Amino acid sequence: MSFVHLIIFIPFVAALLIPFFYKYLSRIHTGWFVLPIPAVLFVRLAAEVPLVAQGEIFMHTMPWIPSLDINLAVCLDGLSLLFSLLILGIGTLVVLYSIFYLDKEHEALGNFYLYLLIFMGAMLGLVFSDHLMLLYAFWELTSVSSFLLIAYWYQRKKSRAGALKALFITIFGGLSMLAGFILLSSGMGTYSIREIIGSGKEVTLLPQFFPAMLLILLGAFTKSAQFPFHIWLPDAMEAPTPISAYLHSATMVKAGIYLVARLTPIFGGTMPWFWLVSLVGLVTLFWGSFSAVKQTDLKAMLAFSTVSQLGMIMCLLGLGSAALAEPLNIMSSLYPAAMLTAIFHLVNHSTFKGCLFMVVGIIDHNTGTRDIRKLGGLIRLMPLSFTMMMIGSFSMAGLPPFSGFLSKELFFTSVLHIARLDIFRLETWGVLFPVVAWVASIFTFVYCMILVFQTFLGKYQPQKLEREAYESSWGMLLPLWCWLF
Incomplete structure (x- = not known):
């Protein structure tokens, strides 16, 4: 297992441990246990900046579903490094802010940090993925975890409504994107993003090129709140401020931006x-x-x-x-x-x-x-x-x-x-x-x-x-x- 895989998996492992910290160490704000996770991962990734700046690209693959040719293929290059540093750096500051913003006596902090770590891991997996199906899996996981975060104050009707609107629109876009991925990979004979990019103009000759492009862009536009799919983002503001700061200024809404930037060499x-x-x-x-x-x-x-x-x-x-x-x-x-x-x-x-x-x-x-x-x-x-x-x-x-x-x-x-x-x-x-x-x-x-x-x-x-x-x-x-x- 490469260090890139570890960076993706660590937030998920930490999320599994949150209920135990919350239950047995309730005297201390749960955020203090969560804070070192994005901070340490940020420092670890920042150490790779000099190598990546020189043009180094780290590719690692682990088997996942071999019968379907689906692997845990990850790639660390300049674009994924930039987004991952934003995810972890801003995540560190959001966690620090939430420690003083959310009262441990009146808030369900175990749920808050559990959802936050799942979302963080999903975003890291999304930007590191070099396999189209793996990218889609993490893409939809960000939608589900953001739904949980937006609906954190589930007692409020507006919070539930905003979370549902965000979920329906982004899941719809994600399914469209999946169809586009299937069309693209069936024509090129590979799920690897780098291999498709390396094929050059061959991809433009595919009969399914245009419908695949439309479906993929539909997913990117819904995720990044582009007109007319922007209607979910204002309603998502019903979430607590740390969630709004993290999801809707730095991470989730940038997923569509990342997808367009990553696939621009193809389309x-x-x-x-x-x-x-x-x-x-x-x-x-x-x-x-x-x-x-x-x-x-x-x-x-x-x-x-x-x-x-x-x-x-x-x-x-x-x-x-x-x-x-x-x-x-x-x-x-x-x-x-x-x-x-x-x-x-x-x-x-x-x-x-x-x-x-x-x-x-x-x-x-x-x-x-x-x-x-x-x-x-x-x-x-x-x-x-x-x-x-x-x-x-x-x-x-x-x-x-x-x-x-x-x-x-x-x-x-x-x-x-x-x-x-x-x-x-x-x-x-x-x-x-x-x-x-x-x-x-x-x-x-x-x-x-x-x-x-x-x-x-x-x-x-x-x-x-x-x-x-x-x-x-x-x-x-x-x-x-x-x-x-």
């Missing part, structure tokens, strides 16, 4: 892939930012902003795929620019959005409300939370000198570049990209300013709050500072 360079990925991403970018401006609940505003930012990343992946078309020399600089911008903004989004969710969690925890109509004037009482909200919001708005400014400018560079190309009928429709991107950026700036100024400035209204506002403890603030710095 990229074709007109259907380019227009489907980039146009769906562009529409999602606009609709998410437009919807966010209209929200009065801070978490709902962040949910729609997540939809918008995911649309931007998806659009960039679509734009970068155009460089795989012929003639390659026309667009030789577009592929690395757009694809690297997508990955760069993915990391940016994971950091500032996770931070923003945690700040909103602090506001809700310490005032009893997330309604911006009841908030205001909190800067005097919560100066540290205001600082973190300002940094995260300004980065999301793309203001200098924050990292979000760089990714937004690179995004604008990509859409301007793509509008000048003469392939895929871009000479006619390419102007849509910079125009829609510019309009969406205006809405993005507006809701980011609402998050900061309407919440923390203005008049303090204690009579509208459930409890007197106060700054949070160091335990809830420390993950925020670690997240951004």
Whole structure:
């Protein structure tokens, strides 16, 4: 068994032990036993960064169902390493935050950390999988475990409804993706993702190429809350804030992004892939930012902003795929620019959005409300939370000198570049990209300013709050500072 297999299995083994820790060591918060698991795994994987940066790829296979040619085939390369570090690094901060956010006297912590570890292991298995059927198995496990996490407060009707909506939409997309995988593997004669990528343009000659692509994209779009499948994500905000921060800013919603990035070398360079990925991403970018401006609940505003930012990343992946078309020399600089911008903004989004969710969690925890109509004037009482909200919001708005400014400018560079190309009928429709991107950026700036100024400035209204506002403890603030710095 390789160390990659161990990294996948350890969270599942730890999940099996959680009930025993919870039962026999109830005096101590269960989170303290869970915290070392993602932290140690993160350090172990970070040690592989120098080798992977030099181009090393680690491939390992273990037999699972030999009669069906299904193996536990895993691959550690640059893309899977980046996503796994996000899963474990952000998972560590979420666990630390949850220790101070969730009261061990009133919450079912055994269930919470059991579901969280299962989800963490499923996400690690998903990004490391080199076998299409193995990827699908972990894909659906993330849907089931996220259902359990979203419905953690199952006594609440909205939590149950949000969990069911997320489950139905993502499971539907997953089944579509499975059908696409079967079509693709039957035509290529292999389940290995790397072998299919290595076949070059041979895959485009398959008669089932187009239906396989449509079915796989349907799975990616449902998972990453792309329009019109985005409707599950705002309802999933009924989960506790640590869950929202983990699932819907850094991990689960990034699974579809990962799938598109991983399969772009297979399907990229074709007109259907380019227009489907980039146009769906562009529409999602606009609709998410437009919807966010209209929200009065801070978490709902962040949910729609997540939809918008995911649309931007998806659009960039679509734009970068155009460089795989012929003639390659026309667009030789577009592929690395757009694809690297997508990955760069993915990391940016994971950091500032996770931070923003945690700040909103602090506001809700310490005032009893997330309604911006009841908030205001909190800067005097919560100066540290205001600082973190300002940094995260300004980065999301793309203001200098924050990292979000760089990714937004690179995004604008990509859409301007793509509008000048003469392939895929871009000479006619390419102007849509910079125009829609510019309009969406205006809405993005507006809701980011609402998050900061309407919440923390203005008049303090204690009579509208459930409890007197106060700054949070160091335990809830420390993950925020670690997240951004």
